[in-house]
Amino acid sequence: MQRFSFRLETLLKIRKIEKEQAQMKLSDATAKLLAEKETLAQLQETMDSSLASLKAKQQTGLNVAMLNLFSDYIAAVNGTIILQHQKVTTAEQERFSCLKRLEASMQKCKLVEKLKEKRLTQYRLATLQEEQTILDEVGIQIFNHKNIV
Template sequence: MARFIFKLQSVLNLKQQQEESKKNELGKAIQMLEAERSKLSELEDSMTASVKEFNEKTKKATVHKLIEFNEYISLLNSKIKSQKDNVNNAAQYVDKVREELLKAVKERKILEKLKEKKYEEYLMEQKKLEQKTNDEIVSYNHNESSAGD
């Protein structure tokens, strides 16, 4: 019996490698997103603490200190806005990689289905060949026994 050979096996192997690569890339992208979210959370916590401190010291602070506090809070607001952009960009990247992974999975599954179909066709062909061989043997044996009579 001849061995089954899937002509697109190298393509299937490549698709499997691409899928694994996208899984790894997605994992890294999610880690990056979580790191960006953590930075944003830290900035927001710092802002909350600074506003609270500002409110407590407003009554006793000099004008110069109030101006410094105001500038610091403005700086924190700017950093928070920038960090929100970073979080949004990281989230978009995660979505993009997730879509690429889904595409890679779909392509791999299509090739695997094709391989299964080709293997079933191969098995049917092998069964037909075996049946043909058996029929020839029976026919040969029948002819031999008829000739011997």
């Protein structure tokens, strides 16, 4: 009997490559999300320290020009924080999208792998049956040869 050959082997290889690419994209999206969250945390720390500094300066006395500078700076940092929240949300959505694509790729790959396993099982069963048939024929010939002699 001939060697096992899976006709969809190329498709299986393509599915595995797609799965690996989806894993890489998910990894990149996760790294980007972590970076965006880290940036947001740094901005919030900046805001907290600025507010604490403003409070301390107000205790010691603060002129109007300095108060305006602090106010403008805090407003700018607050605007940056709002933009960073949007970036974090976008990064979370992108990561979720990559995760869904990875799940779909894994499912497609698993489907072809199961089909290959099923075909391999069928091949092994057919090979086993063919071997058994040959052994039965050899046994019958030996039996017939002994009875003739």
